[in-house]
Amino acid sequence: MPVPKGSTIDPERTRAAILEAATPILYERGLDGVGVAELCARIGVSKETLYRHFGTKDGLVAAMLEARSERVTRWLADAAATAGDDPRGQVAAVFEALEGWYGDPVFRGCAMLNAAAQHHVETVRAITARHLDRYLRLLTGIAERAGAADPHLLGRQLLVLVEGATVVAAHHDPAGAAGHARDAALTLLSAATRAD
Amino acid sequence: MPVPKGSTIDPERTRAAILEAATPILYERGLDGVGVAELCARIGVSKETLYRHFGTKDGLVAAMLEARSERVTRWLADAAATAGDDPRGQVAAVFEALEGWYGDPVFRGCAMLNAAAQHHVETVRAITARHLDRYLRLLTGIAERAGAADPHLLGRQLLVLVEGATVVAAHHDPAGAAGHARDAALTLLSAATRAD
DNA sequence: TCGAGATCGTACCGATCGGTTCGATCTCTG
DNA sequence: CAGAGATCGAACCGATCGGTACGATCTCGA
Numbered sequence: 001m002p003v004p005k006g007s008t009i010d011p012e013r014t015r016a017a018i019l020e021a022a023t024p025i026l027y028e029r030g031l032d033g034v035g036v037a038e039l040c041a042r043i044g045v046s047k048e049t050l051y052r053h054f055g056t057k058d059g060l061v062a063a064m065l066e067a068r069s070e071r072v073t074r075w076l077a078d079a080a081a082t083a084g085d086d087p088r089g090q091v092a093a094v095f096e097a098l099e100g101w102y103g104d105p106v107f108r109g110c111a112m113l114n115a116a117a118q119h120h121v122e123t124v125r126a127i128t129a130r131h132l133d134r135y136l137r138l139l140t141g142i143a144e145r146a147g148a149a150d151p152h153l154l155g156r157q158l159l160v161l162v163e164g165a166t167v168v169a170a171h172h173d174p175a176g177a178a179g180h181a182r183d184a185a186l187t188l189l190s191a192a193t194r195a196d
Numbered sequence: 197m198p199v200p201k202g203s204t205i206d207p208e209r210t211r212a213a214i215l216e217a218a219t220p221i222l223y224e225r226g227l228d229g230v231g232v233a234e235l236c237a238r239i240g241v242s243k244e245t246l247y248r249h250f251g252t253k254d255g256l257v258a259a260m261l262e263a264r265s266e267r268v269t270r271w272l273a274d275a276a277a278t279a280g281d282d283p284r285g286q287v288a289a290v291f292e293a294l295e296g297w298y299g300d301p302v303f304r305g306c307a308m309l310n311a312a313a314q315h316h317v318e319t320v321r322a323i324t325a326r327h328l329d330r331y332l333r334l335l336t337g338i339a340e341r342a343g344a345a346d347p348h349l350l351g352r353q354l355l356v357l358v359e360g361a362t363v364v365a366a367h368h369d370p371a372g373a374a375g376h377a378r379d380a381a382l383t384l385l386s387a388a389t390r391a392d
Numbered sequence: 393t394c395g396a397g398a399t400c401g402t403a404c405c406g407a408t409c410g411g412t413t414c415g416a417t418c419t420c421t422g
Numbered sequence: 423c424a425g426a427g428a429t430c431g432a433a434c435c436g437a438t439c440g441g442t443a444c445g446a447t448c449t450c451g452a
Contacts (some may be wrong), residue, residue: 011428030316033329036410045428047411057410109313116367117313119307120226125367132368156364157380160373164360168352171312171321172328177356184353187387188380204422207398231439245443322446 013051018045023064027111031118032062043074060114067112069131077138087146087193091158091185094142098162099178102169109170110163135159148192161185211249214241217262223307227257227314257311258319264307265327273334283342283389287354287381290338294358295374298365305366306359331355343390357381 003012021193025034036057040047054060079097083089101107116128137164140155148154165181217239218219221230232253236243275293279285298301304310312324335358336351344350361377 016439020200030314032314032409033316037407037408039224046432048413049429051411052428097315111439113363113367114313116309118226118228120229128367132364136368151380153376156376159368160360160364160377160380161355162360163363164356164358167359167363168328168356171309171324171357172332172351176352180349180352181356183349184356184380184384188383191383191387228439233439233443242402244401244443245399247441248398388420 014045014049018050018053018060019064019067021045021081022060023068024106026064027068028116029105029106031115058119058121058123061119061128065112065115065124065127065131069127069134073131073134073138076135079137084145085145087142088186088189090142090146091189092182094128094139094162095165095182095185097176098165098169098181102166102174102178107170108176110166113163113167132159132163135162143189143192146193147188148189150192154188154192157188158185161188208308210245212242214246214249214256215260215263217241218256219264219317220302221376222257223264223304223310224302227311254315254317254319257315260321261308261311261323261327263328269327269330269334272331274336276334281341283338284382284385286342287385288378290335290358291361291374291378291381294361294365294377298362298370298374303366303370305358306362309359309363328355328359331358339385339388342385342389344385346388350384350388353384354381357384363375 013057022039025039025042036047036050040050043050049058054063076094076097079093080090083093110129110131112131136155136159139158140151143151143154143158146154161181161184165177169177218235221235221238232243232246236246239246246256250259272290272293275289276286279289306327308324308327311320332351332355335354336347339347339350339354342350357377357380361373364377365373
């Protein structure tokens, strides 16, 4: 019973439970692919409760995208951290983590990019842009610590590779995209560090 | 008067006119962002005519995506061809053509990727996959003629860069994405040809 | 000139959508 | 025990959606 009925038990827990349960459903079916009524039914919550916590369907969508962006970025940063201080190892770890994600049967591409492609609302586009900013910060940090000649350029190149790999994996080659992108990233890293 | 009323005048011309007029509208607003009624009003055609030619809204969408995929691939191939036999010039030409596209105020990312993110219908996903196949053939051809050690690998890496640049341009950095991807592509090309 | 066929404009259909409302029910606190 | 507040479930609302039907109009070939 993830969402109890009491009053003062957990004003906040209900919201978190809704968010957690709604995320995979909206990701799998698409933002417009599932109505609020069905969503509530599958979550096990009434429409009134959902609307009291999020005000609107877009409010729920924004909250879940924001949470997902933070979560996936942290996950990727953790993956890089497992490689210790080795820059090449960190880059390889990022793409190997992505490879695992691409192989997941529920993988449907980047949730933020999908959302931005569907919902032309400004708030969603802003969340997507912020998400790419988070990725860029992470990748630029790796490039800096690797001693790249131009870490900002390498960071942006890595961002293109990460996003490109995700797109290609989602729509063309789930098995190979991460490996090809990783090889490219390591080549770019070598070129960027050989020059200094 | 793009859509005359007569009977035997042009059974096929009407269909082409609908397709041409509907494409930019569906691209700008999204497949689900504009209803059939409004679409017909803006095209200047009746719903009956549209449905007789395409059967269903999905039919229209599929026809327009297929046409757009062929058209944009041909456009990119032409851009590469302007660089003559120089492989580096061909790669650079591809990304500079993309840069011009990204700068277009109506640029909204890749129409096929957007469509696949919205419409979870199998036919749309198939068209998107075929589209990436077209891109891959084009890029692998360039890699082969450049004498890359592993042209299939380089082709797939270039595909990741092209798609990644398009995504980043659409959602984060319209001005810089193409340039960064081009630099990365030329670095990969150098590495792939230096080895042999 | 006449009829076949393409098109128009509009009305219409059933379904679904996001969102609201309300009475009943439950749980905790005072 | 009493009441405040959160939740439920179901009904309800207006809008919009994709798709169909129909009579009127137009253009062509025979």
